[in-house]
Amino acid sequence: MRVAVCQLNSRHDREANLAAAESLIDRAAEAGADLVLLPEYVDYLGPGAGMPAPESVDGRVGSFFAAAARRRGVWLIAGSFHEAGPDPDRTWNTTLVFDRSGTLAAAYRKIHLYDVEIPGRVSYRESATVAPGDQPVVVDVEGLRVGLTICYDLRFPELYRQLATVGGAQLLVVPAAFMMHTGRDHWEVLLRARAIENQCFVAAAGQTGDHEPGRTCYGRSMLVDPWGTVLSQVPDGPGLAVTDIDLGCLERIRVELPSLANRRL
Numbered sequence: 563m564r565v566a567v568c569q570l571n572s573r574h575d576r577e578a579n580l581a582a583a584e585s586l587i588d589r590a591a592e593a594g595a596d597l598v599l600l601p602e603y604v605d606y607l608g609p610g611a612g613m614p615a616p617e618s619v620d621g622r623v624g625s626f627f628a629a630a631a632r633r634r635g636v637w638l639i640a641g642s643f644h645e646a647g648p649d650p651d652r653t654w655n656t657t658l659v660f661d662r663s664g665t666l667a668a669a670y671r672k673i674h675l676y677d678v679e680i681p682g683r684v685s686y687r688e689s690a691t692v693a694p695g696d697q698p699v700v701v702d703v704e705g706l707r708v709g710l711t712i713c714y715d716l717r718f719p720e721l722y723r724q725l726a727t728v729g730g731a732q733l734l735v736v737p738a739a740f741m742m743h744t745g746r747d748h749w750e751v752l753l754r755a756r757a758i759e760n761q762c763f764v765a766a767a768g769q770t771g772d773h774e775p776g777r778t779c780y781g782r783s784m785l786v787d788p789w790g791t792v793l794s795q796v797p798d799g800p801g802l803a804v805t806d807i808d809l810g811c812l813e814r815i816r817v818e819l820p821s822l823a824n825r826r827l
């Protein structure tokens with residue numbers, strides 16, 4: 563299975579963001595990718611006041627990515643977008659997964675919301691505008707078990723453990739808009755830790771650069787193998803990395819160093 567992680571600089575113009583995502587999907591498909599991963603808030607990362615009205619899964623954003631998956635014949639994990647839910651004041655932060663025919667195969671709603679106050683650095687209260695999901699999701703991608711998470715979820719190893727054990731995940735994906743301030747010290751360490759401790763591949767697609775208002779994202783999208791080795795990484799700025807996943811490597815590591823099987827709690 564060939565996986566493309568795409569890195570974007572989404573801003574306030576939704577149509578421009580969708581066009582940028584589509585051009586990376588095209589490049590990924592031309593490079594032979596089977597599965598394409600986009601970052602968190604792929605359709606809009608701008609001021610709250612200018613945010614397009616939240617939509618259902620078959621609104622403009624969902625339909626756009628369904629059509630892109632179908633047109634290119636790829637599996638598409640469409641980062642995340644603001645989904646309209648039952649709470650009129652809060653959206654869900656939702657990842658949609660489309661199969662090669664553009665059919666919706668899964669939806670995952672971010673469970674852990676980024677409520678953080680680091681004086682002078684980061685002030686963010688995601689739960690003011692986003693409602694948490696409560697369901698871990700694993701989707702079958704042509705025999706590959708893919709566990710879905712979003713950005714801040716990365717700090718909660720119990721979610722990843724559940725995806726790997728109960729859900730049988732082999733690939734864990736992390737669409738993200740990870741902040742520069744925390745990203746430079748934590749992003750790669752956390753991604754590699756989740757890969758090593760769960761003996762899974764981890765694919766992480768981040769936003770990069772400056773976004774309005776005053777938000778800077780770390781980028782460094784990457785694919786990590788179950789040994790914790792970074793197989794590929796996207797340089798600064800929008801772009802993509804395409805990597806083949808060898809499940810034989812995962813099976814070998816799980817046999818030779820059976821820490822998943824040796825769990826006692």
Ligand SMILES: O=C(O)CCC(=O)C(=O)O
Binds near residue numbers: 675713714740744748
């Ligand atoms: O965990 C972090 O440091 C960043 C998380 C984040 O930016 C988010 O969840 O949107």
